[in-house]
Amino acid sequence: MKLNSTPRRDGYYMPSELAPHKCTYLLWPERPDNWRDGAKPAQKAFRQVVETIAKYEPVVLGVNQSQYLHVLGMNMRNVSVVEISNNDSWIRDSGATMVINDYGEMRAVDWGFNGYGGTEGGIYYPWDFDDYVGAKMANIEKVDRYEVADFILEGGSIHSDGEGTLLVTEETLLSPDRNPDMTREQIEDKLCEYTGAEKVLWVPYGVYRDEDTNGHVDNICQFVAPGKVVLAWEDNVDDPQHERSMKDLEYLESETDARGRKLEIIKIHVPNPVTITKEEAEGVDSVEGTFPRREGDRLPASYINYYNCNGAIILPVFDDPHDEEAIKTLEGLFPDRVIEPIYAREILLGGGNIHCITQQVPLA
Amino acid sequence: MKLNSTPRRDGYYMPSELAPHKCTYLLWPERPDNWRDGAKPAQKAFRQVVETIAKYEPVVLGVNQSQYLHVLGMNMRNVSVVEISNNDSWIRDSGATMVINDYGEMRAVDWGFNGYGGTEGGIYYPWDFDDYVGAKMANIEKVDRYEVADFILEGGSIHSDGEGTLLVTEETLLSPDRNPDMTREQIEDKLCEYTGAEKVLWVPYGVYRDEDTNGHVDNICQFVAPGKVVLAWEDNVDDPQHERSMKDLEYLESETDARGRKLEIIKIHVPNPVTITKEEAEGVDSVEGTFPRREGDRLPASYINYYNCNGAIILPVFDDPHDEEAIKTLEGLFPDRVIEPIYAREILLGGGNIHCITQQVPLA
Numbered sequence: 001m002k003l004n005s006t007p008r009r010d011g012y013y014m015p016s017e018l019a020p021h022k023c024t025y026l027l028w029p030e031r032p033d034n035w036r037d038g039a040k041p042a043q044k045a046f047r048q049v050v051e052t053i054a055k056y057e058p059v060v061l062g063v064n065q066s067q068y069l070h071v072l073g074m075n076m077r078n079v080s081v082v083e084i085s086n087n088d089s090w091i092r093d094s095g096a097t098m099v100i101n102d103y104g105e106m107r108a109v110d111w112g113f114n115g116y117g118g119t120e121g122g123i124y125y126p127w128d129f130d131d132y133v134g135a136k137m138a139n140i141e142k143v144d145r146y147e148v149a150d151f152i153l154e155g156g157s158i159h160s161d162g163e164g165t166l167l168v169t170e171e172t173l174l175s176p177d178r179n180p181d182m183t184r185e186q187i188e189d190k191l192c193e194y195t196g197a198e199k200v201l202w203v204p205y206g207v208y209r210d211e212d213t214n215g216h217v218d219n220i221c222q223f224v225a226p227g228k229v230v231l232a233w234e235d236n237v238d239d240p241q242h243e244r245s246m247k248d249l250e251y252l253e254s255e256t257d258a259r260g261r262k263l264e265i266i267k268i269h270v271p272n273p274v275t276i277t278k279e280e281a282e283g284v285d286s287v288e289g290t291f292p293r294r295e296g297d298r299l300p301a302s303y304i305n306y307y308n309c310n311g312a313i314i315l316p317v318f319d320d321p322h323d324e325e326a327i328k329t330l331e332g333l334f335p336d337r338v339i340e341p342i343y344a345r346e347i348l349l350g351g352g353n354i355h356c357i358t359q360q361v362p363l364a
Numbered sequence: 365m366k367l368n369s370t371p372r373r374d375g376y377y378m379p380s381e382l383a384p385h386k387c388t389y390l391l392w393p394e395r396p397d398n399w400r401d402g403a404k405p406a407q408k409a410f411r412q413v414v415e416t417i418a419k420y421e422p423v424v425l426g427v428n429q430s431q432y433l434h435v436l437g438m439n440m441r442n443v444s445v446v447e448i449s450n451n452d453s454w455i456r457d458s459g460a461t462m463v464i465n466d467y468g469e470m471r472a473v474d475w476g477f478n479g480y481g482g483t484e485g486g487i488y489y490p491w492d493f494d495d496y497v498g499a500k501m502a503n504i505e506k507v508d509r510y511e512v513a514d515f516i517l518e519g520g521s522i523h524s525d526g527e528g529t530l531l532v533t534e535e536t537l538l539s540p541d542r543n544p545d546m547t548r549e550q551i552e553d554k555l556c557e558y559t560g561a562e563k564v565l566w567v568p569y570g571v572y573r574d575e576d577t578n579g580h581v582d583n584i585c586q587f588v589a590p591g592k593v594v595l596a597w598e599d600n601v602d603d604p605q606h607e608r609s610m611k612d613l614e615y616l617e618s619e620t621d622a623r624g625r626k627l628e629i630i631k632i633h634v635p636n637p638v639t640i641t642k643e644e645a646e647g648v649d650s651v652e653g654t655f656p657r658r659e660g661d662r663l664p665a666s667y668i669n670y671y672n673c674n675g676a677i678i679l680p681v682f683d684d685p686h687d688e689e690a691i692k693t694l695e696g697l698f699p700d701r702v703i704e705p706i707y708a709r710e711i712l713l714g715g716g717n718i719h720c721i722t723q724q725v726p727l728a
Contacts, residue, residue: 002439058506065449065493072499075366080503083447085429129429135436139444140504142422 001144003107006193012099012107013196016162016223017308020363022106023058024309025137026050027089027357028067033290034088034124034350036283045346046089047074049314049354052340054078057310060140060361062086062133084136085129087115090352092218093154094127095359096134096145099196106364108138108145109194111153114178116213121177123212123291123351141361151190152178156216156356158191161226164198164258166191169206171215199258204251205244207232207270210300212291212351219302219353220248224266224333227257232302233267241270268329271320274301280349293349305353306330309360313337316344316353365508367471370557376463376471377560380526380587381672384727387422388673389501390414391453391721392431397654398452398488398714400647409710410453411438413678413718416704418442421674424504424725426450426497448500449493451479454716456582457518458491459723460498460509463560470728472502472509473558475517478542480577485541487576487655487715505725515554516542520580520720522555525590528562528622530555533570535579563622568615569608571596571634574664576655576715583666583717584612588630588697591621596666597631605634632693635684638665644713657713669717670694673724677701680708680717 007013028046029035035042053059054077062084063071072081086094093116096108111134115127138145159167172178173187182190188200206215213219221231231248234241245267252263281295303326306315313330317323323341330339347353371377392410393399399406417423418441426448427435436445450458457480460472475498479491502509523531536542537551546554552564570579577583585595595612598605609631616627645659667690670679677694681687687705694703711717 001441001443060506068496068500072496072503077365079365080506081499082503083449083500085447132432132436135445136432136447139436139446142424142444 002147003144005146007099007107007109007146008193008196011101013101014097014099014160014162015362016160016226017360018223018225019162021057021310022361022363023060024053025060025062025091025095025359025361027084027086027091027133028061028063028071029089029350030064030067031088031124032285033287034284034293036280036293036349041346042350045342045344046357048342049357050079051076052314052342053307053309053358056312062091062136082140084133086133087124087127087130090156090356091133091359092156092356093213094130094133095155096137097155097195098143098361100362100364104364106141106143106362108134108141108143110134110138110145110147111155112149112151113154114152116154117175117177121175121214125289137359146194148190148194154213154216155359156213156218156352158195159217159222160195160197161223161257163226165226166195166197166200167203167217167221167223167229168200169203169215169217169220171204171206172213172217175214197258201252201255201257203248205248207300207302208241208244209298218355219300219305221252222304226259227261228264228266230266230268230304230329230333232304233269235269239273266329266333268303268326269322270303271301271318271322274299274318274345274348276349291351299348301348302353305355307354307358311337313339314354314358315339315341316347317341318345319343366511367508369510371463371471371473371510372557372560375465377465378461378463378524378526379726380524380590381724382587382589383526385421385674386725386727387424388417389424389426389455389459389723389725391448391450391455391497392425392427392435393453393714394428394431395452395488396649397651398648398657400644400657400713405710406714409706409708410721412706413721414443415440416678416706417671417673417722420676426455426500446504448497450497451488451491451494454520454720455497455723456520456720457577458494458497459519460501461519461559462507462725464726464728468728470505470507470726472498472505472507474498474502474509474511475519476513476515477518478516480518481539481541485539485578489653501723510558512554512558518577518580519723520577520582520716522559523581523586524559524561525587525621527590529590530559530561530564531567531581531585531587531593532564533567533579533581533584535568535570536577536581539578561622565616565619565621567612569612571664571666572605572608573662582719583664583669585616586668590623591625592628592630594630594632594668594693594697596668597633599633603637630693630697632667632690633686634667635665635682635686638663638682638709638712640713655715663712665712666717669719671718671722675701677703678718678722679703679705680711681705682709682712683707
């Protein structure tokens, strides 16, 4: 059922992604105006992500009817294939944010969704199916739902430490195409009301050229523990990423979290610039109203867009000299988790990465 | 996952519908070539069934994307609204038969489905979405699945007492448009292999003019307990139903169940003949290939098509002098259950009734 209260009023909060999960949701990629070659290379990469996560926790894979029989026939272990009509497969952004309370109960927060900026700033049209993805997740999980119809938010634009602090970027949350009539303070209030958080940390910038999302936080930094954050880094002062990471670092070093802790910041160097090849660009059906994928365009490649599932970290890698350092850093940070690197160029070509295509359901 | 074994081999069986349920599935009616006036009167009746069952157990309501937002907006208590593309709303027939074992585990049996008789004898075309409904139920419930691709069976053509006996009709199971290459014995073997039953009782006839289904057993008789059956009855010897009920009675009296019990048979008189009015017929979009609903055609009205949910019986009534007797009989048979009569003419106009539009998920 749809509820008329808010999570904060009812004693619910958004746990950290690092807390135990019940399962992970994904959506199967399909649209040929975003995924090259009829989405077949992307589907191969998604399948690898699905089957890797399914080694650690149950996966629910939402599929348009048109691909249902095909995906069902893959007969993947620990994977439920359900029907969820969708415009594109970024369930981190279109899906529900699950909140829990101290009595083992769960509810869903179903944010407004406008295709990353509506008919002006958005990246595809229409987004009518994506707007129901959160409600469908809630209904499949058989939990009640807070519908936040008057507030546009993608799940990839917030990170929670589960102890009262949210990470967001100014770039995304203050972009003019989401909630133009709300002040920074009103946005903070809304976020806290629906995630149970007490403090919002406003990192200034996302990753360079993360134009699809206006710089989602989940590509630039994320919590590895309360009070401890990894940050996408670039040493080369001539690369536009350097200045962005530098400013984010300065901000994070200057702040404390909801519990008053100074933040420890661990840098993870980004891969060398990744650009779209001619062949890749030619494989995408150009469609007016869909964000173009053009030869030579730089993609927002970052290791930070990894996903924390039970006992593992699903890490995008790029066949890049920096891969090894990212793996080593995360191994050091998570001695109890398996680091699962997945070559993720095909996901990146669609505009996001592994974190963007996953959405956790916490264990209540 | 799809399994390569059978329920019998793995120690699973189909419990009685009277055993405790986890929830009930329904599908929302929509097709205007079967449901009059754009299915709006039927939707009203379905909603009453949904909300009545939801008083007693959780309901999962499968909806085509086209009606999703509308149905979600009804915000019904204890009802999950999920997306299940469907051609029509007879989930008793297109849905999965859930089987359980003695260790609290559940699996799904996903029978073949061909629209009640394929392109020759069937009642609509295509039935491609309906054929996936069973798989989708299994995946939403996150249980493994036996796929019986080589055997056509509608769930409304079997009743289980949960103690080794199945009720079927010869009319349906031996109809030439389902499994024409199988003998009666081969059909029995298949039924027992996938329901865990040991004995099949072959009632000769269904209800008169139950042409949509070729005489499904769930409109003519059902178990009220192991060894105890209610039978649709007609006193009037001039009514074609009389001869059918008489033959079925004779058969049931002559048989014993899997445990060797003689059957006790309780008659429930059918309502007076129900025929389609001019207005009702005119409200249906005529479409070549869909079973026609013509003025004056008699409908297979029967009280036996009731549904057993936790603590209640959801009973179709017809504003008929026999309603009261049916209610009284069931009250006598089920002192611990609430009898919930629902005026069901609009469901009957579509060719079935309350049992046909429901499918239980047992508590494992």
